[in-house]
Amino acid sequence: MPAAMKLISVNLLRLFETTEGADLGKEFRSRLFPRKALIYSPSDEVDRVFIVKRGRLRVYLSYGDREFTLALLEAGDIFSTHTRAFVQTLQETELLVTDTATFQKRVSEIPEVSQAMVKVLGELLKNSLSTIEGLVFKDARLRLIEFLATAAADRGKPGNGGITVELGLNTEDIALLVGTTRQTISTIMNDLIKAGIIEKIDRQTICVRRFDELTAWKDSL
Ligand code: HEM
The missing domain is CATH 1.10.10.10 (Winged helix-like DNA-binding domain superfamily/Winged helix DNA-binding domain)
Known part of the structure; x- marks a missing residue:
């Protein structure tokens, strides 16, 4: 399963180099983050969608001194900043970032994007179920x-x-x-x-x- 999942992820980055994906790719701006940086908190007002170009991140919930990791993101994974989770880089990371509203207008044109979303949300759901258990x-x-x-x-x-x-x-x-x-x-x-x-x-x-x-x-x- 992880191998198949990985194929989906890589495709999403390659997609931006194809003619059909190039237009969507233009909507994203690249941003670099150092290792161990807290890049999004639930209190942030920004509403963005991002794709991991390279690096690794951790998505987690935090209450006092307790933390629950909900997902690990790697190249090709997609996520958003409008969740109750914190997002932290585990190593130097490059993100492709766009507004959620802009992303929404274009997302239905490209099936690979929904597949990548299902992968990340599936992992998030799996880890949430374990936490509930x-x-x-x-x-x-x-x-x-x-x-x-x-x-x-x-x-x-x-x-x-x-x-x-x-x-x-x-x-x-x-x-x-x-x-x-x-x-x-x-x-x-x-x-x-x-x-x-x-x-x-x-x-x-x-x-x-x-x-x-x-x-x-x-x-x-
Ligand atoms: C098409 C663009 C998107 C739109 C319009 C959108 C919209 C929304 C809205 C309205 C909510 C409910 C927020 C609330 O309860 O206050 C939500 C929640 C959520 N979205 Fe999105 N979203 C988009 C893309 C994404 C992407 C790409 C991901 C990650 C792959 C994502 C992950 C989530 C998660 C995990 C939540 C639950 C947040 C929580 O309750 O903590 N969304 N989204």
Whole structure:
């Protein structure tokens, strides 16, 4: 797949050298940026579309000290400045830049341009989905740990070298209660078992071996 994608990218730059692409090419101005430069921020008012002529860039979201990379751009890739993302150069980079309005007037004439847009937006979507998954998963972790800690504190009895709790619920019931899938519950439970924090006694009974660590884990999420 990446090889095929690359063909599309290279075509977009070559396109400007063909007669049909030359007119569109005239609308773009070249701009050079040094390495590690923050070239666009969401707060910028400019509304431009750019094509990477050479170099590499990173498209990312940033909240406080946390960052999520949404896409890496390379030669032939196309992107815009009207998004909530930051754009930073990873190495010295040359961009071909035009106004979004100018670009819009011409874009429908040339199918290669939409193909290049689909490539970048596809990558952006893929990374956004992974970010969402991570956030949802983390949420489920917190909710499951809270559920287990409360059950142990309220209904647990000493035994099996810790606090033994008859949950009276199978994985599916817990998933419904916590608001996630059975698979997610199994993954998190297995993590807790591997870490020696809980032990499975039978299908519906667990032993919390290290209650302090269970709550400490919760606080670290
Ligand atoms: C034909 C030219 C284009 C027009 C008229 C256009 C127009 C728009 C508009 C109206 C929005 C919604 C903005 C908002 O919610 O405030 C948008 C969002 C967006 N556009 Fe474009 N766009 C164009 C080209 C591009 C290109 C070339 C790319 C990248 C390949 C792109 C990527 C995006 C992304 C990622 C968003 C979502 C922004 C966000 O919510 O953070 N656009 N565009």
